[in-house]
Amino acid sequence: MPLKIALFASGSGSNAENILQYFSQNDKFIFPLIISNKANAFVHERARKLNVPSYTFSREDFSDGEAIVRLLKQQQIDCIVLAGFLLKVPLALINAYPNKIINIHPALLPKFGGKGMYGHHVHDAVAAAGETESGITIHYVNSNYDEGSIIFQAKCPVLPTDTPDMIAEKVHALEYEYFPKVIEDLWG
């Protein structure tokens, strides 16, 4: 039986696309749908191009969680991957999928995590703090932002001359390289 994974994404969706491309020839993993909290997020374009149905749920649906759990159960989803998903995951979802939800964070947690720390805010903070390294953290999701147990981290150097955009580029490269492999190792 292939493992059915739902992808959640709020914005561009480049990680979601990278994961779909990586597993496109692997019939042990299937990705029946993408869920977003933004109707105009670019991830929907990517989903259309790759023939993956994508759905948008409102902020209210996300804080309640029941409608999302219903859809996921209907589609017999086994696991959830947050690939650039920026809202808090509702308790209903965490309870329905215990230890089956993972997230990628674009920094070395526990540093630069928590509410409001997403996307470019993270890279701005890393540059402002004069860090000499950054990286990615892949972790289980629990009811607190960025606090679930860590599955994997990878690092990149940050130079004093690096802008937040330059840090973002290095971090994205790590995400594309490692996120699909970590999913494969974890659930393969």
Ligand code: GAR
């Ligand atoms: C990624 O860098 C991901 O790590 C980050 O959002 C970006 C989404 O890019 N996630 C968070 O900040 C979660 N706190 P993408 O939409 O191009 O994949």
